[in-house]
Every structure is written in structure tokens, then in C-alpha cells.
Amino acid sequence: MSANHDGANLLEVRGLTKIFGTLTACDHIDLNIAKGEIHALLGENGAGKSTLVKMLFGSLEPNSGEIFWNGQAVRITSPGAAKKLGIGMVFQHFSLFEALTAAENIALSLDDGSPISSIAAKARALSYSYGLPLDPDSLVGDLSVGERQRIEIIRCLLQTPQLIIMDEPTSVLTPQEADKLFETLERLRAEGKSILYISHRLEEVKRICDRATVLRHGKVVGHCNPREETAASLARMMVGNEVQAVVRAPVEGIETAQPLLEIRGLSRKPATPFSIPLRNITLNVRAGEVIGIAGVAGNGQGEFFESVSGEVLQQDAASVRIRGKDAGGLTITGRRLLGAAFVPEERLGHGAAPRMKLSENLLLSRHATDGKVFVGTGGMVKSGAVYAASQRIIEAMDVRKSAPDPEAAALSGGNLQKFIVGRELDRRPSVMVVNQPTWGVDAGAAANIRQALIELSRSGSAVLVISQDLDELFEMSDAIAVMHNGELSKPMPIAEATFEKVGLLMGGAEPGHAEHTLETA
Amino acid sequence: MMRLELVKRPQRSALFSALSPFIAFALTIIAGAIMFALLGVNPLTAFRIYFIEPISQVWQLHELAIKAAPLILIAVGLSVCYKANIWNIGAEGQFVFGAIFGSAIPVLFPQFEGPLVLPLMLLLGMVGGAAYAAIPALLKTRFNTNEILTSLMLVYVAQLFLDWLVRGPWRDPQGHGFPQTIQFGDSSVLPELMPDAGRANWGFVFALVAAVLIWILMSRMLKGFEVRVLGSSPRAGRFAGFGLNRMVFFAFLLSGALAGLAGISEVSGAIGQLQPVISPGYGFTAIIVAFLGRLNPLGIIAAGLVLALTYLGGEAVQSALGISDKVARVFQGMLLFFVLGCDTLIHYRIRLIGLALTKQEGAAKLEATPKLKEAR
Incomplete structure (x- = not known):
């Protein structure tokens, strides 16, 4: 199963350079991708990963440098040209129409006039052969994020690419969904397809990638075999120095601390056909603690954030209280004036x-x-x-x-x-509510953001973090609650929480009835 | 084969943002030359009569100021709306209602004289324009109606209402049946700036002051920031705590008040009474002025003068060459058309496909079939 390192390179990049004004985003990048390998592209934010990938996919034109495809010099002038060559891409942010079915979404991008039914049949066959079960007739709006990603992957595979570029594919998946994706990637590799895998999760790069190219400040700083490296040594190459581990000092006497953010029986009807209702959510965040809210994307986190921030007002003024004052009827400005601060998911x-x-x-x-x-x-x-x-x-x-x-x-x-x-x-701020604090942020910067939030709590503020990244929540939180289908579980103190317990709640198991749910599932 | 292709720029081009009105003006001149040639007139002669002769004497510059004043006043108000992504197309109606409200004093109380009359008329004019603009704002915020349609349709309501007033209840009893009100008294007439040199009145000063004030509002004040945020990304505006509904009212009331001020200034300054038609389409032409001025109040002053010239030029070619003064409308339409077209260059650059391929034949094995949706 290991990659064919000696074989011909599928893609060779020589001295690729892209300049934006005074910034050299990519500075003489060299990169070889062999047939049948999973090649990791590592780098901090702003290291030039996206720019490089955009040049390979034809969205940007390089200022200089050469690209060889199967040994022949090529110019990739557009995404259409990239597809013709056999380069496919799965984007980090999906571009799907929620009101259309999976098959209709696929048909839109294929653009070859074949009837929906034949596309659906092809998509279904392909999805099962790669272990990514997908019902082409289901509406995208009803699908989970993991399933939506499958549509993107299948859409890419239908064009029979030789090289698949994947941008942070696991950032939206549960641990179980990520495992399935890795199986698919290994199957693709076994078929001789190549994958350029962009990620900042070093553990998964070590697990599935054969080689890695590390970028820093627009330059290649090294090629390596991630399996022979440690996560720490990879991070050092990316950042240029040691990544500080996040330190979370235990808090004393938190039981008697004053709750600064209180949410009491918060409910909300769905605003659109594709949004989730909130059901009787109750949660206290006390001065000095970080509470994490885990959950698969699209289980009401966005609706919850809007309700807490005051972008959407509540009927019951007491359902959101900030520093002991009813805030349910206050706008986001009123809530900020009470000392709260908010960071939404979408930047x-x-x-x-x-x-x-x-x-x-x-x-x-x-x-x-x-x-x-x-x-x-x-x-x-x-x-x-x-x-x-x-x-x-x-x-x-x-x-x-x-x-x-x-x-x-x-x-x-x-x-x-x-x-x-x-x-x-x-x-x-005395209350800080953050939705996805480090989505798509590199290791060094993410550690800084997390540490800063912990320090804010230790200085006497209440911090509420909503995240899909379990590692992050376990690193930061003093207690973790799980949101599923608009309901919030009781917060679990971090000492009692495990990946397995949290994962079960994310999947919809009721606390205390976990076994029963598993049997019926 | 060769074809043109639009390629999205990574950032908006500051160069073309500034150049676009000039390119548009040049294209208008070229198209105008073709039009004059087709009408059987020497384009050079026509352009001299259209663009140069109307402003070759001082009294003519006064006439230019009279035409430019309402255009600038209305357009700076509209620029606030359009920056907020709110589409008030009904300034013509707000202009008419400003004129009607303000004229109520000299028409209904002709005995009321003194220094208070004129300020009161101007104030009433602004109230009238704002009140009329509040209708589409209310419909939009309450019933989510499209403000483009409602504000536009209300223009015709306003025009017909004015027509009925001057033929009916407000008609001058001594006017020999002409559809017009009594002539305004001396205290109700907007004074001329330099009576010896020409007819330009204080309306032009109002326009300049309004443009400067709106420029300060938009570029230096929190309210202007609110307008720009809500216009460019409404969700970020909501996150900032700015209310979209409040903004709809603010933008409509402000632009309505300025259009109303323009209306009463026109009636009390240039005309001196109410009559069935009090505007050659200032409220619509101001939309062109706003865009030609890049929605920047200072740019709008220049654009207002250019568009005012198209009115004067239209009258000039009619009397000198016997061409219909609808030529002015054609010029205005072409200007707006080319301005909006050239604005594409701010966000896109033009690439000649085919040329690039023949230049580099060796590397051109790939047939480029890009689409805009992929380039995004």
C-alpha cells in the first residue's frame, strides 16, 4: 500500500511564484506528487497553501514557474482546464444548493447534459464502491455536514481525476466520519490515484500521508515523511519554533463563583425550513470557567449563538441573563454594554x-x-x-x-x-461567547487563541466556546456540554468527560440511556 | 477564434474606480457623434452647440447652476440610499410632494408675509418629501415590499395629485382658467445670488452645503459607517447592532427630505408658482448623477453640473438645429448605460482569449473553457 516513490511523478512543480503587490505569497515552490501517494501540504495560515492550490486548480495564474503533468509542461488557465487534465478539488467550504437534491447538485457541476437519473445512478454506484453511502435523491438541506462532504467528494470522483486536492477535509467531521473518510482515501491510493491533502491536524497527517511538503512564509522549508516525524517536530517545521502547549490551570472554588452568563429554558422556533429549533436550553457559565459546547455541525449551534448574542431577541427576557441582569429582550448592543463579547463562526x-x-x-x-x-x-x-x-x-x-x-x-x-x-x-469582556474559535486556523495561532481565552476566564470572566473540534474542547474546557438536534446536555466536568461519552451524545444518545439507544440504532 | 472574457480581479481596482466615469463619458461622446451623424448633422457642430455654447457666458453659467442645484440635492440623498443598498427610485415624487407642501403657505395664506415665510416653506418642503418617502419605507419594513416598485409607482401618484391640485382646489381664480396657482408673494421667492449677473438662486448653495454635509456624514461619522456596513454586508451590520429597518427609514427620510427641499427650492426659486409639470425629470436624472458621481457627494457635484449641461444642450440644439430636445434624454440614458457598463471594469479585467493562445502555441494544449461560477 505504500506509495510508489520511484515511479514517475504525476505532478511536478518547479519554481512556482505568485506575487500580490508587495507580498510574495508563493516563492519558488517546488513540489512533486508521485502516482498513488497521499501527499500532505502543511503550513501555517498565510504560508501560501491556498495560493499554491489555487494555481494548481487554475483559479490563479502564477507569475513564474512551471507545472509538469505526467512529464509534460502545461499551463492551467482555468478550473475547467484543471478538470480536463484530471485534477479535482474538494473545497473546505461547500458550494451546494440546499433546496436541490444531491444528484441535481452534482449535475450542475458536471455540465455535460446527461440526464439526472443516469447521474444519480452513477453517483449511487460510485458512493457505495468507495464506502461513502449517499442517497442521490435526498435534499441537501436535510443532510449532515459529513454527508454534504460526500457529495463534494463524489462530484469530484465522477470526473475521474488522477489528482484530488482536499482542503482541510476533516475539519467538519465527527471522529467516526473522519475514520470513514480515511478508508476512502486509502482505497483511492490503492487504485493509483494521488491526493494532495491540506490539513493542520498533524496526527491525521502522520496517520495517512506518505510524504509531506512544509511551507512557511511562501517558501518550501522541507519535505519529509510524516510517519518518521512527531507531531511536535512537524509543528516546529511549520511554525519555525516550538508550539506552546496550551496550559489550563485548575480553578479553585468554582462552585461558589457567580454565574455571569445564565441561560434558562431558552427555546426558539425554526426561522427557515433548514434551521433547527432550540429546545429548552439551560446552562450557567460562571466567572473563571470555560464551558465547551460540542456537537456535529448543524445541530442548532448557529441558532443558539444568534439567540445568546442578541442578533435574535427572545420573548422571555429572563431566558438569557448576563451578569445577573435579564438580557433576553436586549439587542446585541445592549448585551455588549452589559459586558458580553461575541465571536461568530463565519468571519x-x-x-x-x-x-x-x-x-x-x-x-x-x-x-x-x-x-x-x-x-x-x-x-x-x-x-x-x-x-x-x-x-x-x-x-x-x-x-x-x-x-x-x-x-x-x-x-x-x-x-x-x-x-x-x-x-x-x-x-x-466579562462574558465571552465564541463559535468555532480556531476553524481553519493553524496550530501555532490556534494555541495562542485558546490560551488567550483560558487566560481571560482565569482573570474572572465567563467563557463559552462552541466548537466541532473535540481536541480543542478537551484542551480548553472545564466542562463540556453537547448540543444535538437543538437540545443541550448537562455539562460534564472535564475530569469525567471522555471522547467516547461526548461522541455518543453527539450522535444523539440521551445521557443515562446510552446503551438503550445503541441497541436500537 | 478570438473572444473577450471577464476575469475577476482579486481586489477592486482603484484606478478604474476613478477612470470609469471618464471612459463612460468618452463612450457617450462617440455614440453621440454617431447619433448626430445619423440625424444628418455635423457632429462637431452639434457638439459645439450642445456642450460649449450653453456655458460660454456668465448668465448661462447661472442657468447651469439652476439646473444643477436640484440634481445635486436629490443625488446626494440618493447616494446615501444606494450606499445602504436601499433603492429609492421615487425621488421625482418626493420632489413633487416637497413642492406641494412648501407651496401650501404662499397658496393658502397669501397674506402671510415676512422673513419667517421662506424658512417655513423650505422646512415644510423637506417634511413633505420625507413624509412621501416614508410610504415605501413603511411598506418595505412592514410588508417586505420591493421599494423599487413602490417608490417608482408613487411618482405617478404624486404627479397626478399635483395636476389635480393646480386644476382644482389650488387654481388661481384670476388665472383665466390656466392650470396654475397664484404667483408667490415676494417673501415666498427664493432670492437670487447675484441678481445683476444671472438668475441662479440660493438653491445652488443649498446643494453645495448638502453635498459637503453628506460627505462628512458618510466618511467621518458613525452613522455613515452604519450605512456602509449595512449596505455592503447586512449580516455583519446586524452583528454590529445596526438595525436594518431603522436604516430603511433613515435613508428614505433623508433622501426624501433633500428631494423635497429641491422641489420647494425649484418652485419658489426658478418657477414662482405651482403648475402641472414642475420638473423635467430631475428625480430620475439624479439617479444617473448619483452613479456618475460614484455615490460620492463631492463627485456628485461635478456629475450634477455635467448632467445639467445635457439639459441646456438639449434646449440649444433644439433651437439652433431643429433637433428634438429629447436628445438630452438620449444623452442621459447613454451616460448611465456606459457608467454602469464601465463599472464592470472595477471588479473585472478584460482578457482577450485566442490572442493569448496563438502567442504561446506550445503551451496551449488546454482548451480554456472557464466559467464565472468556477472562477469564483
């Missing part, structure tokens, strides 16, 4: 306005809480003070950027996330 278009500068995006969430500092008499914005504060945050969070005050959309995802989290931390 572009929700946590930040894409076409606005970072300094303007600072004003976005803090125009009311820091009104005295940022807004002068008559509603004039003190742009000097805002700019200075944004530079302070950029400095504190080590945000990497190509201009002094760039547009939010010009930053890589991880760097923007550092800014958005830093923007709220800078206020020293």
Missing part, C-alpha cells in the same frame, strides 16, 4: 465586513462599548484612536498582513480570526 460577512479595513472592522463591534474613545461629539468617528487601537490588536495577536490597514477580505482566514478574537479580548 467574512458576519464577524467582519469583507470590503472594509481592519480599523473599520474594529469599530464594527465596539462602536457602542467604546463609544467614548472611538466616537466624539456629534457622532464623529475618531479615526486616529480607532486606527491606533486596531494596530495595538494586530500587534498583540501577531496578525500578518500585506498593508498597514488592509481590507478584511485581503487577510488569510486564520489571520482574520486572530484579529476578530483580539478585537473582543482587547475589551476584557
